[in-house]
Amino acid sequence: MKRLLSGLILLAIIGAGGFWVLTSPRWQSQDIGPIPTDAPDLDNGRSLFMAADCMGCHATPGQDDKLRLGGGLAMTFGFGTFHVPNISPDTRDGIGNWTVEQFARAMHAGEDPDGRHLYPAFPYASFQRMTARDLRDLFAFIKTLPPVEGQAPGHDLKFPYAIRRGVGFWKILYLDGEVFKPDPQRSASWNRGAYLVEAVAHCAECHSPRDALGGIVADRRFAGGPHPEGRGYVPNITPDEATGIGKWSKEELVELLTTGFTPTFDSVGGSMAAVVAGTSQLSAADREAMAEYILSLPPRTATPRAN
Known part of the structure; x- marks a missing residue:
């Protein structure tokens, strides 16, 4: 009996140690290469800020x-x-004391300056695709904005999601x-559009269904699904003619990214309206590149709505 108990204790210790190592933020961090040291391009930083819709989530309500x-x-x-x-x-409540390297690690590896996992409600699974130069420029632009005092409340998560260390397993997947x-x-232009859509604007984060662990279902990417916050349904933006935007022209998609109007003279609302507030401030060439890439996606039938 003592041997059995000792064996179970040993297994528990090994399991706990394995969990600790596998979920370590530092163990999983990726290297994006050196951050450029020349002067940041603030115009590029502003464009990235608008494309990423940073205002839509982080502006004080x-x-x-x-x-x-x-x-x-x-x-x-x-x-x-x-x-x-x-x-x-703000140097106390915001990211005013962060270094550009810390900002890049948060965007690329989902890790805060204290070495803790950030929850993937922050879409670093897409931001990880951004280049070191663009992360540098984006950070430099954010640093030009007004400091705001005050911290948001802490997250209120269910068990076991409140165990932040468990995010390490999510990152492995x-x-x-x-x-x-x-x-x-x-x-x-196609590559520019792919970069903006997949990395900066992180379009797939909302326009794709999720699995039970909150990861994007790879073969349903961009095919629409339930809104992540449970409010309605996010549309299919693949060029499927029956359930997506396959009948849209490139000009019509550019129009939506510019004004928010669809080919049927409807207008987008909710969080997409905030997205358009950003894309409308991009260059015409960037909006055209995004449209070119989106219309080149593989057509996928929309995820059925629940009754």
């Missing part, structure tokens, strides 16, 4: 200035409620640390 990134928005999923943090340049690689067989 209930105020008119969407460049005041005090956070506080509550986002409720099946796992619980996440409160979006302050990412203004869904985070590969790969930066976007252009396809040499495609045009420069």
